[in-house]
Amino acid sequence: MIIQLLNGMQLAMLLFLxxxxxxxxxxxxxxxxxxxxxxxMLGAFVGLSTAEATGSFWLALxxxxxxxxxxxxxxxxxxxxxxxxxxxxxxxxxxxGLIFIGLEAARMIWGDYAARLPGPAMLAGxxxxxxxxxxxxxxxxxxxxxxxxxxxxxGLERTRIGAIVRAGVDDRTMTAALGIDIGRVFFAVFVLGCxxxxxAGVVAGPVLSVYAGMxxxxxxxxxxxxxxxxxxxxxxxxxxAVLVGMVETFGQVWLPEVAGMLLYGLMAAVLAxxxxxxxxxxxxx
Amino acid sequence: MxxxxxxxxxxxxxxxxxxASAQAPIRIGxxxxxxxxxxxxxANEITDSMALALEETGYMVAGRKIELVREDTAHKPDVxxxxxxxxxxxxxxxxxxxxxxxxxxxxxxDFAHQAKVPLVIxxxxxxxxxxxxxxxxxxxxxxxxxxxxxDMGRWMAAKGFKKVALLAxxxxxxxxxxxxxxxxxxxxxxxIVTEQYPPFGRLSxxxxxxxxxxxxxxxxIFSFFAGPPATLLVQQFQxxxxxxxxxxxxxxxxxxxxxxxxxxxxxxxxIGALNYVPAIDNPVNKSYQERFQAxxxxxxxxxxxxxxxxxxxxxxxxxxxxxxxxxxxxxVKAMHAVKIEGTRGPLRIDPKTNNVVQDIxxxxxxxxxxxxxxxxxxxxxxxxxxPNGCTLGG
Numbered sequence: 001m002i003i004q005l006l007n008g009m010q011l012a013m014l015l016f017l018x019x020x021x022x023x024x025x026x027x028x029x030x031x032x033x034x035x036x037x038x039x040x041m042l043g044a045f046v047g048l049s050t051a052e053a054t055g056s057f058w059l060a061l062x063x064x065x066x067x068x069x070x071x072x073x074x075x076x077x078x079x080x081x082x083x084x085x086x087x088x089x090x091x092x093x094x095x096x097g098l099i100f101i102g103l104e105a106a107r108m109i110w111g112d113y114a115a116r117l118p119g120p121a122m123l124a125g126x127x128x129x130x131x132x133x134x135x136x137x138x139x140x141x142x143x144x145x146x147x148x149x150x151x152x153x154x155g156l157e158r159t160r161i162g163a164i165v166r167a168g169v170d171d172r173t174m175t176a177a178l179g180i181d182i183g184r185v186f187f188a189v190f191v192l193g194c195x196x197x198x199x200a201g202v203v204a205g206p207v208l209s210v211y212a213g214m215x216x217x218x219x220x221x222x223x224x225x226x227x228x229x230x231x232x233x234x235x236x237x238x239x240x241a242v243l244v245g246m247v248e249t250f251g252q253v254w255l256p257e258v259a260g261m262l263l264y265g266l267m268a269a270v271l272a273x274x275x276x277x278x279x280x281x282x283x284x285x
Numbered sequence: 286m287x288x289x290x291x292x293x294x295x296x297x298x299x300x301x302x303x304x305a306s307a308q309a310p311i312r313i314g315x316x317x318x319x320x321x322x323x324x325x326x327x328a329n330e331i332t333d334s335m336a337l338a339l340e341e342t343g344y345m346v347a348g349r350k351i352e353l354v355r356e357d358t359a360h361k362p363d364v365x366x367x368x369x370x371x372x373x374x375x376x377x378x379x380x381x382x383x384x385x386x387x388x389x390x391x392x393x394x395d396f397a398h399q400a401k402v403p404l405v406i407x408x409x410x411x412x413x414x415x416x417x418x419x420x421x422x423x424x425x426x427x428x429x430x431x432x433x434x435x436d437m438g439r440w441m442a443a444k445g446f447k448k449v450a451l452l453a454x455x456x457x458x459x460x461x462x463x464x465x466x467x468x469x470x471x472x473x474x475x476x477i478v479t480e481q482y483p484p485f486g487r488l489s490x491x492x493x494x495x496x497x498x499x500x501x502x503x504x505x506i507f508s509f510f511a512g513p514p515a516t517l518l519v520q521q522f523q524x525x526x527x528x529x530x531x532x533x534x535x536x537x538x539x540x541x542x543x544x545x546x547x548x549x550x551x552x553x554x555x556i557g558a559l560n561y562v563p564a565i566d567n568p569v570n571k572s573y574q575e576r577f578q579a580x581x582x583x584x585x586x587x588x589x590x591x592x593x594x595x596x597x598x599x600x601x602x603x604x605x606x607x608x609x610x611x612x613x614x615x616x617v618k619a620m621h622a623v624k625i626e627g628t629r630g631p632l633r634i635d636p637k638t639n640n641v642v643q644d645i646x647x648x649x650x651x652x653x654x655x656x657x658x659x660x661x662x663x664x665x666x667x668x669x670x671x672p673n674g675c676t677l678g679g
Contacts, residue, residue: 003496003525010492116516116547126526133526138492208490209513253493256455256482 002130004249010138010207012245013145017200018218019225020152020237021193027169027232027281028186032088033080034095036197037219038102039068043198044210045110048117051205057120061202068198073191099215106212117205141203148196149238156234165189169232169281221248224263228270230277239279310350311603311610314372316383316393322360323512324385326543331385331407331592334585337576338596346600347608354378362392369396379610380405382595385588387411387458397422403617407595408588412461415640417674422613424620424639426595426632428560429670430458431465433536433645434509436665437558438470440647441505441534448478450503450531452494452518453510455482462509462536470507478503491521499527505556508535515539516547523551532556540650542586545657552657555650561587561629562648564659570628594627598634601625635669637677642669 022036047064051057075098083091123137156162167175168182176182208214221244229240247266251259270278315335317328332355344351354376358365365384369392372378380403384390387409397404398420406414406423410430414423441449449470453459459482467477479501481494498506506527510518515538522533533539537559540552563574563584573593577585585593602619603610610616621636630644647663 001500003499004493007490007492007496011490116513116520126524133529135521135524137524207492209517211513249493252483253481253497 002132003134004253005246006129006132006134006138006142008246008249009242010141010245011249012242013142014200014204014207015218015221015225015245016145016238016241017148017196017203019222019229019241020148020234021190021196022222023226023229023231023233023237024165024169025186025190025193026226028165028172028189029084030088031080031084032091032095034092034219035075035098035102036194037215037222038099039072039194039197040201040204040218041102041106041210041212041215042071043068043201044117044205044214045106045201046198047202047205048110048115048210051117057118057206060117060205061199064202065195065199068201069191069195072194072197073187075194076187076190099219102215103212110212115210117202117210119206137206141207144199144203148199149234152234161185161188166281221263224267226277227267228278230274230280232281233277233279236277236279236281240277308349308608310352311346311608312352312354312376312378313599314369314376314378314381315353315355316358316365316369316372316381316389317355318360318385318389319355319357320359324360327385327408327588330586330589331595333581334573334577334589334592335382335407335596337573337580338593339600342600346603347606349608351600351603358384358389360389362389365389366392366396369393370400373400373402379403379613380599380616382407382599384409390414394418394420394423401613403613403620405595405599405620407591410458410461412465412673415638415670415675416672419639419675419677421617421639421677424617424634426598426634426641427591428643429640430461431673432640432643432668432670433560434462434466434558435469436645436668437507437534437536437647438466438468438475439473440558440663440665441507442470442473442475446475446504446532446534448476448501448503448505450478450498450501450506451480452498452506452508453482454485454514456485459485459509463507466507491518492525495521495525495527499525499530503531505532505534508533508539510535511538511541512544515541516544519544519548519555520551528554537562537587537646537648540657542584543588548657550652550657553650553652556647556662557650558645558647559587560643560645561590562646562659562661564648564661565629565646566661567626567628567630569626573628590628594625594629594632597625597627598623598632630664631667637672638670638675639677640670642667644668 018040025031025033043064046067047060050063051060083094119137123140125136126133127136164180164185168185172182225240225244228243229236247263251262315332318324319328339351354372356368356372358368369381381397382405384393385408390409393404401422404423406425406427408427410428412429412431415425415429451463453463479498481497483494522528534556537557539557540555542563545552574585577589601623605623606615606619620634624633633642635642645665645668646661648659648661650657651660
């Protein structure tokens with residue numbers, strides 16, 4: 001039971017790292033970037049290559065995060081910026097196309113085999129927590145998610161930039177009218193979100209296998225997280241990720257027959273009762 | 286007139302004495318996934334090992350040359366079938382060898398059955414192909430899923446493993462191998478405490494399933510995984526500390542020589558059942574491993590051994606048929622008639638099912654120096670499948 005709670009939490013933290021960029025970008029710009037999962041895969045692959053070349057997991061972590069941030073930034077400047085004024089359908093179609101381009105590119109560069117990114121030596125082996133043996137590295141995954149969540153929360157709630165981002169989510173026109181360059185703020189948030197997706201990819205590497213197509217499963221989970229939590233909201237992304245992580249972990253083990261439906265049932269229930277999500281962004285009362 | 290007779294006599298003598306090599310070569314068509322999919326390495330190892338076996342004969346049988354003609358299926362069933370047609374109708378091959386996995390088997394099976402061309406399966410375990418679906422034209426030199434695990438069920442019960450948890454992917458082969466183990470194990474007094482079937486192809490983390498299995502407190506896990514998921518399971522079994530509470534066992538592909546490099550020391554202490562391990566002590570296997578390792582600088586795996594044995598068995602059958610390949614039914618009869626000593630021990634094809642009759646080895650992995658190696662614990666001889674609905678009748 002404790003093991004499953006830890007497993008659920010570990011998956012939740014990976015999903016949080018992945019969803020938070022997706023969610024805030026959507027909240028700020030009403031922009032759907034389905035290629036977000038592709039950046040997760042890119043981070044994992046760049047991390048894998050870096051780890052193989054240098055033998056250092058920590059360098060892999062930095063390289064994977066940076067690679068996804070840079071590629072995300074270039075994608076935005078080169079392609080996605082033009083799509084902002086377009087209909088959501090166009091955005092979905094273009095970024096959906098990017099998924100397949102990313103998939104084939106990964107196949108061409110890294111081949112068709114699943115590889116495992118070796119974790120850092122200092123986190124190898126197991127630890128005793130709450131009386132159960134649990135892999136140390138997975139505790140690290142949980143810690144990374146919690147730390148990133150805390151830093152983002154502080155940044156959003158306690159800094160001027162955070163206030164601008166929140167204002168942008170609440171009322172874009174008004175924020176721009178106050179003389180704030182909303183486009184630049186958005187670009188910064190977009191790149192940060194992409195970097196976090198890359199970070200999630202590297203962190204996931206030692207737990208999951210790294211392979212072309214690893215993005216598909218997590219992308220769907222991340223979209224469910226955004227819908228359940230409420231787009232544009234950090235707290236929503238966190239709560240949504242924990243809910244999805246737990247339902248996915250407990251569901252597939254305890255109710256394997258209905259596990260697939262459980263998650264979508266949860267999503268449907270949330271959409272029916274609270275279409276704006278559990279903790280939507282917006283003016284606080 | 287005399288001159289004419291002399292000339293005729295001379296011509297007849299010439300015809301009789303003409304070197305047999307002037308005959309057309311015997312052609313064997315290989316339909317394997319050489320370029321794409323998860324089995325490229327296996328396809329190459331099967332082919333390389335077949336070539337090793339044929340080199341020993343100088344690529345000759347009964348005075349005729351033997352040629353291997355390769356075609357790439359790209360791991361797609363429709364391509365596999367198209368390539369098989371090309372081999373038979375354009376390249377005029379005398380028999381087909383393929384595929385690696387059951388996914389491509391149906392397409393090849395149907396074609397071979399309709400075209401009445403012998404198809405020899407060097408690695409795919411679907412029970413039905415030599416059971417209820419069997420064809421007089423499709424023979425198997427590798428194994429059936431049931432054959433690999435049936436005796437392991439009895440063996441584990443006899444060795445005092447009372448409570449076992451089953452773990453395999455939720456697809457046909459996973460269920461066949463778990464079912465094949467479960468029945469004899471339960472009949473021998475064992476209990477299955479939990480059965481876990483993670484979704485095929487979606488899984489990259491065993492954490493939740495290992496947690497569930499730990500709660501059931503088994504003496505051992507019996508599993509079926511191959512390739513990257515096998516590596517993941519072996520490592521995570523240790524990371525979760527399950528190695529302190531239970532034994533990891535399974536169909537032997539779990540700790541195949543192909544996986545050991547990526548599994549490292551975590552692979553030690555696993556018990557497996559398979560039709561081949563590199564540690565088998567017989568002259569054929571010793572010579573195979575020596576030649577394979579000299580050429581490729583690594584240990585030959587069960588897939589290579591099956592390829593080597595397949596080529597040896599086909600060669601023996603061609604010799605039995607006197608090198609005649611026009612009579613395809615006669616060729617199949619010759620395949621039934623021969624017995625060989627292979628890398629796995631004595632081998633023959635059972636005419637009742639067209640499946641191979643072979644020895645199954647129970648082995649354990651252990652540290653040998655600073656690398657993981659294999660130790661054979663038990664050998665079950667002449668494992669033969671019941672007909673299981675096959676009506677060839679032999």
